[in-house]
Amino acid sequence: MNDFLNFWHTHTPIISILIPAFTAFILILLGNPGSGYLSHDWRQPWRRGISFVSVLLGLATAISYLIHANTGQITVYNLSEWSAPFGIVLVLDRLSALMLVLTYTLATPVLWFASSDFDERGRYFHAMFHFLLMGLCGAFLTGDLFNLFVFFEILLMASYVLLLHGQGKARFQMGFHYVAINLLASALFLIGLGMIYGSVGSLNMADVARLLPALQPDQHKLAVAGSLLLFVVFGIKAAMLPVGFWLPKTYAVAATPVAAFFTIMTKVGLYAILRVNGTVFDDALAQMSLMAWLLPIGLITSLYGAIAAIAADRLRRFVGFMILSSVGTILIAFSMLNTEAWTAGLFYLVHSTIVAAAFYLLCGWITSQRGKFKDHLKTAPKMKQEKVVSITFFVIALMMAGLPPFSGFWGKVLILQASSDFPFQAWIIGTVLIVSLLSIIAFTRVGFILFWRATRPEDLSDEGEYVAYQAIPNHAPMRNDWAIYALLTGLVLYVICANPILKYIEQTSQQIQDNAAYEHVLLKKDExxxxxxxxxxxxxxxxxxxxxxxxxxxxxxxxxxxxxxxxxxxxxxxxxxxxxxxxxxxxxxxxxxxxxxxxxxx
Incomplete structure (x- = not known):
């Protein structure tokens, strides 16, 4: 046992990356026939079992990391024993541990639901799911800017395949747009890294933060320009305006579990903005440049998402616009550049990720209950499970619109409190309140169409509409409802345990601003x-x-x-x-x- 514990502590940060990596390789070696044969393939139960056990192991690992990070210790893992800044390092701190727990908290119920039958609609679903997990874990743990690019590419390549899972013209069309946009972002990412390396001489985050103030004026401006180029790249990933128009339509065509899990993808961009632009480039010029863009972008994104949601013609696109609005709210919190605001933004980030995933799963349930109308916001016959679906929709609406007593409300209250000494407090308060009102209006409209205006089903047995209605299932897709309940239960516990969670997140915000602590732990010194x-x-x-x-x-x-x-x-x-x-x-x-x-x- 001592040997195991020593091994665990020695290789702590990288284990979270290796678990999904080895799982994905094993699943690929296991083979995968065409989608039409998966339901009869004897290896399918093995794929599901290996995949789910791996996710549970990853969740346990993430929780252990969170407990370890709660001590305040920053754990560093030197790949190939090369010390920073000459080698690539992985860094486990409070923020990375929080994001890992969020990732696996979302992945566990989503994968359990997908293993009912969605994984049979295309090849290598489970392998790509774990490659995506590998990229996410690596992006949250890396302490090197170029390695961040590498893990971005890993998760993006897996997301390309998952977006097309199940095939179809709409998915192929939007998948092409998604790939093109992200390839452009990747090119900009490399250009930004080149500008930073050419002026600073290092890509280690702690080392860049240390060297930045000592640069010559022309080198310093070039490095800041590179950081702003990275900000654009991260903004594309986070789907902020004006580079986030792709999200609502793209996520709308994805398979239900894929769309639900993709809600964590926007948070990778937000995480990178906070980690890189908020803490690495934290000198006066970089922060002024960031501040000049971040707040107005956050305000506009939040307003646009809420307004566009009111005009949405499909339920899945409605969810996408609400995600855009929540991204804007988080950017508003990050733009204030203080501990209280970052605490509020991170608290709201966790809430918005889980509730958006639950909403996408609800879209799958509603689609199965509306027959040919699917998720189109048009008047249709009443759903066979109208009561339970409407109650679930009502709870999600309260959570997502930010009404008490749920975590969305407390997240927005914390953001408003953090703006008390901020120069643009009136703009922030006005925008947050208006967005909340518009969100309530948007949810009222959707609920009115789906439930209040629903017509009585056809009861004449010789009518085609009667036959079509009787073909609609009397229950939710397998595991769909229970996956939603699991996520909503998690959000209820999130509110109940808000006090210790907020204390942890506040300490997280303080830790990531302490560049000297990261420099002390990561960088070696001579005699x-x-x-x-x-x-x-x-x-x-x-x-x-x-x-x-x-x-x-x-x-x-x-x-x-x-x-x-x-x-x-x-x-x-x-x-x-x-x-x-x-x-x-x-x-x-x-x-x-x-x-x-x-x-x-x-």
């Missing part, structure tokens, strides 16, 4: 106590590898500080390099008191 990094950035510097030959390296004495003792004694450190290290250590008085790397001789 003089200086951080070993690249300042100023020298593009001619070429680090030596074991295949680089016997080249004089003025930086050899830093090697013992950057790698573990076992690696230092291994074969990768040549005898020639070890002699240089010993020689430089014997002449410490000749080593300048700084941590600037020097170019190697050629």
């Amino acid at each position: 003089h106590g200086n951080v070993i990094s690249v300042l100023p950035f020298d593009p001619t510097y070429l680090p030596e590898t074991k295949y680089g030959g016997e080249t004089k390296d003025e930086n050899a004495h830093y090697i013992p500080y950057l790698i573990t003792p076992d690696t230092y004694q291994g074969e990768h450190i040549s005898q020639y390099k070890q002699e240089q290290i010993h020689h430089q250590n014997e002449h410490q008085e000749n080593i300048p008191d700084d941590s600037t790397l020097k170019p190697m001789e050629h």
